[in-house]
Amino acid sequence: MRKPFIAGNWKMNTNYTSALGLARRLVEQLKGIDTVDSAICVPFVYLQAVSSTLSSSNIALGAQDVFYESNGAFTGEISCEMLKDVGCTYAIIGHSERRHVIGETDVVINKKVRAAIAGGLLPIFCVGELLEEREAGKTEDVVVSQIRKGLEGVDPERVQAVTIAYEPVWAIGTGKTATAEQAQQVHAMIRSLVAEMYDKNIAERMRIQYGGSAKPSNTTELMANPDVDGLLVGGASLKVEDFSAMIKTVA
Ligand code: PGA
Numbered sequence: 001m002r003k004p005f006i007a008g009n010w011k012m013n014t015n016y017t018s019a020l021g022l023a024r025r026l027v028e029q030l031k032g033i034d035t036v037d038s039a040i041c042v043p044f045v046y047l048q049a050v051s052s053t054l055s056s057s058n059i060a061l062g063a064q065d066v067f068y069e070s071n072g073a074f075t076g077e078i079s080c081e082m083l084k085d086v087g088c089t090y091a092i093i094g095h096s097e098r099r100h101v102i103g104e105t106d107v108v109i110n111k112k113v114r115a116a117i118a119g120g121l122l123p124i125f126c127v128g129e130l131l132e133e134r135e136a137g138k139t140e141d142v143v144v145s146q147i148r149k150g151l152e153g154v155d156p157e158r159v160q161a162v163t164i165a166y167e168p169v170w171a172i173g174t175g176k177t178a179t180a181e182q183a184q185q186v187h188a189m190i191r192s193l194v195a196e197m198y199d200k201n202i203a204e205r206m207r208i209q210y211g212g213s214a215k216p217s218n219t220t221e222l223m224a225n226p227d228v229d230g231l232l233v234g235g236a237s238l239k240v241e242d243f244s245a246m247i248k249t250v251a
Pocket of ligand 1: 009167171174175212213232233234236
């Protein structure tokens with residue numbers, strides 16, 4: 001049985017005061033919930049402060065990205081070791097905004113996934129198709145290619161650290177959620193791909209999150225799918241009431 005995993009992606013939002021306030025109120029709201037794994041992925045500069053706030057809670061800390069080298073002349077980048085040092089458990093890797101706004105390639109994303117696992121972070125590895133790709137009937141091709149390239153060279157022992165997040169790009173921040181059927185269809189396809197790349201046991205244990213306008217009103221429907229094991233939540237994770245309601249619903 002896969003334990004549900006709900007993660008919030010704050011993106012480039014909050015400031016020092018609101019980040020701490022949000023984290024503090026979430027800790028209060030989610031006290032005692034242990035049937036769902038939860039995490040918040042916070043802007044780099046607030047990780048350390050939020051880490052202290054979360055220290056006595058069940059909520060894990062995540063970063064929104066990580067670089068693949070461990071130190072050196074890489075101006076502006078943040079290593080795995082640095083993230084571990086401030087208390088991170090997870091790192092989002094390959095988010096569509098990094099793929100399509102920043103221009104990250106599958107090769108870079110693969111290096112990040114491998115470095116994160118090697119460094120002891122748990123990657124939340126994001127994949128998903130653009131609207132034009134869905135409309136052209138290319139969803140499966142795109143997602144399969146992103147997963148094959150993103151997990152290239154990741155051996156079976158190590159791949160168990162990975163959570164895959166399926167986030168159709170057309171559903172992110174648009175208010176347009178994939179229907180439960182659309183999500184289930186891609187999630188089931190991802191699970192059989194993982195079984196083919198690794199084995200059935202690994203595929204059965206792998207958690208696959210859905211992301212893209214997930215909110216309290218669609219949580220039950222999305223999570224009712226047999227292959228939807230959790231949610232990666234953007235906008236709704238910035239509202240304490242919404243994010244905690246989603247976790248409580250799943251719990
Ligand atoms: P959204 O973002 O929930 O605001 O659509 C999800 C994500 O990008 O992870």
